[in-house]
């Protein structure tokens with residue numbers, strides 16, 4: 001008898017310390033449910049016996065025979081069946097084990113900065129601990145984003161840091177660092193190279209007042225002063241605008257803007273007849289197109305543009321000519337040659353024809369058909385990352 005008590009105490013000690021689980025309080029020592037046996041599994045531990053029952057739909061309780069390590073699986077629970085007093089048996093119903101056994105990660109068996117994963121909820125034995133890592137940083141949408149190597153921080157696991165900068169013609173400033181957070185995600189995934197128009201400061205010399213129109217940005221070339229009337233350099237300014245917004249102009253002279261159709265009309269009428277478009281594609285290739293006899297009609301004629309044939313010079317293709325004599329179209333005013341409204345289709349205002357060979361007001365930082373595009377000599381389109389339109393007197 002002394003030996004039995006001793007064995008029982010040792011067993012209870014081991015179970016309670018190794019498996020410190022809430023289900024144990026429902027264990028009834030010296031009890032055996034009878035008459036509803038559905039299976040017996042031999043040679044397993046008490047907890048494995050619980051797991052056996054857990055994995056079978058019909059099993060609602062177990063008797064565990066300590067001496068023989070027999071696991072008896074029952075189809076009912078104690079409150080609906082008879083029990084025997086049986087000193088070598090341990091009885092337990094299933095209801096108190098469910099929470100623990102459904103999810104082997106419920107007790108967070110993994111260490112700090114480790115993530116517990118289990119292959120399936122039903123497989124109660126399996127879990128694995130993996131170090132939390134944020135993995136690679138997706139920079140596919142930002143080809144200008146370049147990682148700064150050797151920043152002196154750990155590069156794997158929680159707390160690791162990675163630094164990036166933007167590298168390109170227009171932007172070379174450091175964007176900053178991201179950090180791997182305890183939940184395994186980077187502190188920000190919104191790394192984006194946004195063109196800094198001040199990168200053009202060497203060419204943008206200031207602002208000027210023409211015809212009482214203040215603050216028009218201008219730039220100097222070797223022999224000429226150019227007024228900038230449109231600029232795109234990857235900013236977030238929306239060019240999905242109404243007729244009145246295109247008429248009055250919008251955006252910031254420091255970054256992306258449209259100076260306004262009314263001012264363009266006034267300036268062209270006042271002698272600013274040389275139009276120059278400068279562009280850079282996503283490979284850093286620079287292009288220009290120049291027309292020497294620009295005319296933009298008044299609002300009465302929907303700001304119709306005239307470029308006049310044969311006065312193009314440039315290093316790309318004379319595709320702006322496709323828009324010659326076209327009226328301006330916006331989402332709320334359709335003046336184009338298309339059966340639908342090109343401005344609605346492409347989401348920006350322009351001198352659309354049927355619809356375009358050139359769309360300098362397209363979506364910035366976009367290389368789809370909605371982007372800023374110029375048709376090339378091969379009947380394809382080149383996406384432009386940077387554009388500025390500027391005018392001067394002859």
Ligand SMILES: [Ca+2]
Pocket residue numbers: 334335336337338339340341342
């Ligand atoms: Ca139309």
